[in-house]
Amino acid sequence: MTVLTLAGLPPVAAHTRTVSGLLWVGGLLVATLVAAALLSLIWTPYAPAAIDVLSRLEGPSAVHWLGTDAFGRDVLSRVLAGARNALWVGFASVALGLVLGAGIGLAAAALGGWSEEGLSRSADFLFAFPAVLTAILLAGIVGAGMASAILAIAIFNIPVFARITRSAAAVLWRREFVRAAQGMGKSRVRITLDHVLPNLSGLIVVQASASFAVAILAEAALSYLGLGIQPPDVSWGRMLYEARTYLATAPHLAVFPGLALGVLVLGVNLLGDGLHDRFDPRLRPLR
Numbered sequence: 001m002t003v004l005t006l007a008g009l010p011p012v013a014a015h016t017r018t019v020s021g022l023l024w025v026g027g028l029l030v031a032t033l034v035a036a037a038l039l040s041l042i043w044t045p046y047a048p049a050a051i052d053v054l055s056r057l058e059g060p061s062a063v064h065w066l067g068t069d070a071f072g073r074d075v076l077s078r079v080l081a082g083a084r085n086a087l088w089v090g091f092a093s094v095a096l097g098l099v100l101g102a103g104i105g106l107a108a109a110a111l112g113g114w115s116e117e118g119l120s121r122s123a124d125f126l127f128a129f130p131a132v133l134t135a136i137l138l139a140g141i142v143g144a145g146m147a148s149a150i151l152a153i154a155i156f157n158i159p160v161f162a163r164i165t166r167s168a169a170a171v172l173w174r175r176e177f178v179r180a181a182q183g184m185g186k187s188r189v190r191i192t193l194d195h196v197l198p199n200l201s202g203l204i205v206v207q208a209s210a211s212f213a214v215a216i217l218a219e220a221a222l223s224y225l226g227l228g229i230q231p232p233d234v235s236w237g238r239m240l241y242e243a244r245t246y247l248a249t250a251p252h253l254a255v256f257p258g259l260a261l262g263v264l265v266l267g268v269n270l271l272g273d274g275l276h277d278r279f280d281p282r283l284r285p286l287r
C-alpha cells in the first residue's frame with residue numbers, strides 16, 4: 001500500500017519538492033540582492049553619499065522611492081550600495097576563512113598523531129577571539145574599516161572550517177579507497193587532493209553558505225558599533241545605527257536597510273538548507 005502525505009504525494013516526492021523549493025526560494029532571494037549589488041556598480045538613482053539638506057527626512061515618494069535620511073541622502077541608492085558592500089565582506093571573509101581553515105583541517109587529518117593534535121588545538125585557540133573582540137583589536141592597530149571587518153570575521157571562520165573539515169577528513173582516511181590509494185604508493189598530499197577533498201566538497205559548500213549568512217550579520221553588527229565599514233562607504237549596519245534617533249519620526253530609515261538585511265540572510269539560510277538536504281548522504285536513497 002502506498003503511503004501518501006497530507007498533500008497527496010508519496011514521501012519521496014514530497015521531500016524532493018521541499019528541497020527544490022528551498023533551493024529555488026533561497027536562490028531567488030540571493031540572486032535578487034546580487035543583481036541589486038551589481039546594478040549599484042553602474043547605476044543608482046543618486047550618488048549614495050550625495051547630501052541634499054533641503055530634502056532631508058522625506059518619506060517615500062516619486063522622487064525618492066525609499067525616502068531620504070537626515071542628510072538628504074537617497075535611501076534607495078544607499079541600500080543598493082550597501083548590498084554590494086555586504087556581499088563583498090561576506091564573500092571575502094568566508095573565502096579567506098575557508099581556505100585557511102579547510103587547509104588546517106585537511107593537513108591535520110592527513111598527518112595524524114601529534115601534528116593533528118597541534119593543528120587542531122591551534123585552530124581552537126582562535127575561538128577565544130570572537131569577531132567583535134578581534135575587530136576592536138584590529139581597529140586599535142590599523143584602524144576600523146572594511147579590511148578590518150573582513151579579517152576579523154575570517155579569523156572567526158578559520159576554526160569553524162578547520163573543525164568540520166578535520167572531523168570529516170579523518171573518517172575518510174579510514175575508508176577502503178583511501179587505504180587502497182596508500183597501498184599504491186600515493187603521497188598524503190596526492191591522496192588529499194585526489195580523494196579526500198573531492199568527497200568533502202558538498203560539506204564545505206554547505207558550511208560556506210551557513211558561514212556566509214553569519215558573516216553578513218557580523219558585518220552589519222560591526223558597522224553598527226563603528227568597527228566595520230566607515231563613511232562615506234555604505235553599510236546596512238551603519239544605516240541602522242544612524243536611523244536609531246529617528247525611529248518615531250522617520251521609520252523608513254530603519255525599515256528598508258533592515259528588510260534588505262533580513263531578506264539576504266533569509267535567502268542564504270534557505271539556500272544553505274536546500275544544499276544541506278541535497279548533499280546529505282542519509283537522504284540520497286530517497287532521491
